[in-house]
Amino acid sequence: EVQLVESGGGLIQPGGSLRLSCAASGFTVSSNYMSWVRQAPGKGLEWVSVIYSGGSTYYADSVKGRFTISRDNSKNTLYLQMNSLRAEDTAVYYCARGRGQIDFWGQGTLVTVSS
């Protein structure tokens, strides 16, 4: 059974850093497109970043230069390193399998950026 379990969210001050993790089971992270998608409170879905099986990475303009997607193949885990956080980064962050089409989603982890 495919499962994605995110962790690492929490309350962080503006300008701070946070690393999200997504532990996958039931499939191999490194063999798939893996994405992060976020949803601000009361708002719609916003695609954040993707890492390809070959290692290429892409980012939304809103996070480019501040966020870094990566994976640990030995742990079958996806990461999102978030630096220089802003209030507008406040959202539930979902780990997801896929690129333009997402077939499995994690339950999400809430990141709140506030002083």
Place this chain on the structure above:
Amino acid sequence: QSVLTQPPSVSAAPGQKVAISCSGGSSNIGNNYVSWYQQLPGTAPKLLIYDNNKRPSGIPDRFSGSKSGTSATLGITGLQTGDEADYYCGTWDSSLSAGVFGGGTKLTVL
């Protein structure tokens, strides 16, 4: 402002049918597969339709998808109160090299 355009809301009575539209451009819907997601209140999105018109295992055939040019449509027949949710279209944008979603459509079953 979302790259893909959806109506903010639609409504219909139980047993009736609705269609939710998703409009984009040649770099996204026009040249990539479209998927649709259902998000029930307080839960993660769930895949309803992929590759424009295919249903994952377990999704009832009351849900259907179609694509024509740079637009896509999600159809739901035999509406049930349990279908009340937010629905999103999504695809890849080849020019942006980014995933894109519609702004979401809130379905109310009156």
